[in-house]
Amino acid sequence: MSKLLYQGHGSYRIETNKGIIIYVDPFAGTGYDKKADIVLITHHHYDHDNISLITQNAECTVIGPEDALNGVKYNSFDTHGIRIDSVSAYNKNHDKHECVGYVLLFDGIKLYASGDTSLTEDMKDMSYMHIDYALLPIDGIYNMNVKEAIKCAEIINAKHTIPVHMKPGELFDINLAEKFMTPSALIVEAGKEITLQ
Numbered sequence: 001m002s003k004l005l006y007q008g009h010g011s012y013r014i015e016t017n018k019g020i021i022i023y024v025d026p027f028a029g030t031g032y033d034k035k036a037d038i039v040l041i042t043h044h045h046y047d048h049d050n051i052s053l054i055t056q057n058a059e060c061t062v063i064g065p066e067d068a069l070n071g072v073k074y075n076s077f078d079t080h081g082i083r084i085d086s087v088s089a090y091n092k093n094h095d096k097h098e099c100v101g102y103v104l105l106f107d108g109i110k111l112y113a114s115g116d117t118s119l120t121e122d123m124k125d126m127s128y129m130h131i132d133y134a135l136l137p138i139d140g141i142y143n144m145n146v147k148e149a150i151k152c153a154e155i156i157n158a159k160h161t162i163p164v165h166m167k168p169g170e171l172f173d174i175n176l177a178e179k180f181m182t183p184s185a186l187i188v189e190a191g192k193e194i195t196l197q
Contacts, residue, residue, distance in 0.1 A: 001195045002107045005031045008171025008190030010048055010116065010137065010164055017107045020080045024102075024113045026053045029171050029190055036060050037080050042089060042115025043099035068100045082106045091118035093142045103129065109196050111135075112158065116165065118144040119152055127157040133196060134158035137165035138180055146179045153182045160186040 005013040007029030014022040015034070022038040025048040032053045039056070041049045041064040051062065061079040068075050068086035077084040083105040090096035094116045101114040101122075112126065112134040126134075134156050137143035143165055144152065153161040161184040166173040171190035178187070188194055 001197065002109060003193050004111075004133070004188070004196055005193040006162070006164065006172075006188040006190055007031050009166075010042075012113075012135065012164070014104070014106075014111070014196075016082070018081065020082065020106070021057075022082070022104070023054055025115065026050050031191075038082065038084075039063070040084070040102050040113060041065065042101060042113065043094060045116070048116070063102075065098055065100045068102070069097070074100065087112075087122040088120045089115040089117035090120060091116070091143060103131070107196070109133070111196070112156065116143050118148060119155070123152055123155050127155065131156055131158035132160065133186075134161045134184075135164050136161060138163045138176060139165050139167060141168060146176065149180060150182045153180075153184055158184055160184055162186050162188050 002017050003015045009028035010025045011028040012024050020037045021034045023036050024040045027047045027050045035057045036054045037057050039062045074086040085103045086100045089099040089101040104111045109132045112131050114136050136149045138146045138149040163177050163180040166176045
């Protein structure tokens, strides 16, 4: 079974059925002990791109916004048997031309790694994509607040929506997480691993 380890803040690790290891926005928490096959960076703020935490396999693919975004065109990738489509990510603190999100397809699972963002135009098309897991920031400081994140969750219409990036300087905030009250909400505490299905 494929798994997701929420490391905290905006960082998480995915392990597919075949043992492919994917890190998204490495920075926080623990769980960097497995060698990476894919590293996804949504933007180059210090709390999202600490690649020095990761040991990469020889054939590791690192994708950042400079690879994913070509002018106004969002690129797609096929690597290690995984499809990765880049999508827009932006708000008043994150430039549309320097930030991206990713939609990953692996093991029959579709996962949306939003990065730091607020409501985007691309989200309106995601309800047709049948997303299984969406990870959305809710801090209300550098990203959208809980109320807007709930609205985005309803627009995206994923089966499960995991709140992340809750409080600057902290891995997780249960009080804020519990305010993310939407039918698809799935609260995963920092350091916890879940099975994706």
